[in-house]
Amino acid sequence: MPRAGLDPAAVVTAGAALADEVGFANLTMGLLAERVGVRTPSLYKHVGSQEDLNRRIAVRALGEAADAVGGAVQGHAGRDALAAAARAFRAFVLAHPGRYAATIGVEPSGPDDPLATAGQRLLGAFMAVLRGYEIPASDVDHALRMLRSLCHGFATLQADNGFQWSADIDESFEWLITFADRGLRAM
Amino acid sequence: MPRAGLDPAAVVTAGAALADEVGFANLTMGLLAERVGVRTPSLYKHVGSQEDLNRRIAVRALGEAADAVGGAVQGHAGRDALAAAARAFRAFVLAHPGRYAATIGVEPSGPDDPLATAGQRLLGAFMAVLRGYEIPASDVDHALRMLRSLCHGFATLQADNGFQWSADIDESFEWLITFADRGLRAM
């Protein structure tokens, strides 16, 4: 039997890709094993359980989202930064719906959990956007939560086909960016 | 063997309650059967499958949310209506996280799907809020999506413990209402 040369990182990579293809709810250990060319039980040499796999996919997704948003913000400020961040975030969720779905409903076990630090990095990217506005220190946390709720809500609703009726969705998103920008500048 | 006197509605009611208690992901046919005092296969006399049950729970949840939001808006306008709607929605999601979770990721099969009509009723309740503001007709759809994204995003993030750090969450939500109100009035 030739070895497949797997390691935890490769399994997580394949799992995240598969989740994007078939949907997070349909990600199964057997399907993933087939994808990486191995029998199902062999996966347990690299991840502890399906829940462990899910958490690792979530960490990967949050890290990638943080990179995407952080990179998009670079070199911009104010409205440009906000628009770049929001667009990058939504683009990431729509391009990788499966791995992003892995991040919802999973709670970090403590401050040292890689999940927590990855989440902090994503928040940091959005925080950089807020630094381009003049926001009282006491309002920064609230503004950050508002931004996260808006982006998360919009992107997940769209990813789940939650917007049924007719108006153009891209246009709505641009409108939403303008709305947030105006509100943040009026503080 | 005495009869349990079940019907589809009773099964859905028990399923929704159970989902709230144990979490939607942990809702299982066996657990629900035990709860209603019946063996697992008997449930299939009332619902077609677990997916069918999930859809019915989702319809129930959307209907209840629409009632809660619609009722809260009654007799208010402008900022009062917005605040009442947002608070009612968030309270519903936090009080019934399991059944609300059943609504995410489920797509209506067509315009006559009860799921679609229940969703429309919820949207109608939020639409009533917007009528208290002077919004150009071309912006109403965008504003509605913004409101839904904001409420959905905030409520689900909180329900999943997505807000990790310290600032008070109720305070953030009130801040968010004020933010949305100011933005909508500035149109």
Added chain:
DNA sequence: AGCTTTTAGCTAACAACGTTAGCCATGTGG
């Protein structure tokens, strides 16, 4: 090189869950 040790794959097997088939008792309508 040769030997030992670790490890990544395998097969076999089990538990939990969703689901179907088929039986029987309960209740309802003529």
Added chain:
DNA sequence: CCACATGGCTAACGTTGTTAGCTAAAAGCT
């Protein structure tokens, strides 16, 4: 009082997650 539809049951199957135990490939040591 009897037919019959129906809501419960037990038995059984397929799928999925998981563990145990074996074996061969790689890696390390002398």
